[in-house]
Amino acid sequence: MSAIPKPDMPVVELKAKDLPAHCPNPNMPIWSSHPRVFIDITHGEAACPYCGTRYRLAPGEVAHGH
Numbered sequence: 504m505s506a507i508p509k510p511d512m513p514v515v516e517l518k519a520k521d522l523p524a525h526c527p528n529p530n531m532p533i534w535s536s537h538p539r540v541f542i543d544i545t546h547g548e549a550a551c552p553y554c555g556t557r558y559r560l561a562p563g564e565v566a567h568g569h
Contacts, residue, residue, distance in 0.1 A: 512554075516561040517544065524558050526551035 517524055524542040527535070537553040545566060548559040560566060 512550065512556055514548075514557045514559060516559055517564070518561055519564045519566055522566055524549075526554065526556055526558070528556075531556075 515528060515530075522544075524544050525539050526542055527537060527539065535554070537551075540552060542549045542551060542558045544558050544560055548557055550557045
């Protein structure tokens with residue numbers, strides 16, 4: 504399940520070591536927290552269904568076993 508990406512939402516580029524991807528991420532302020540959801544970025548880019556933050560794998564990174 505992923506939300507429709509919103510172009511005005513921030514994009515978080517992840518390295519392979521950061522997988523599995525989840526939102527909220529550690530850099531988000533605690534006041535803007537929502538239930539943790541795992542984000543499937545195996546198809547390039549995905550958005551959080553709660554807040555719309557977009558996640559993608561950084562260029563050159565490869566997801567191994569996720």
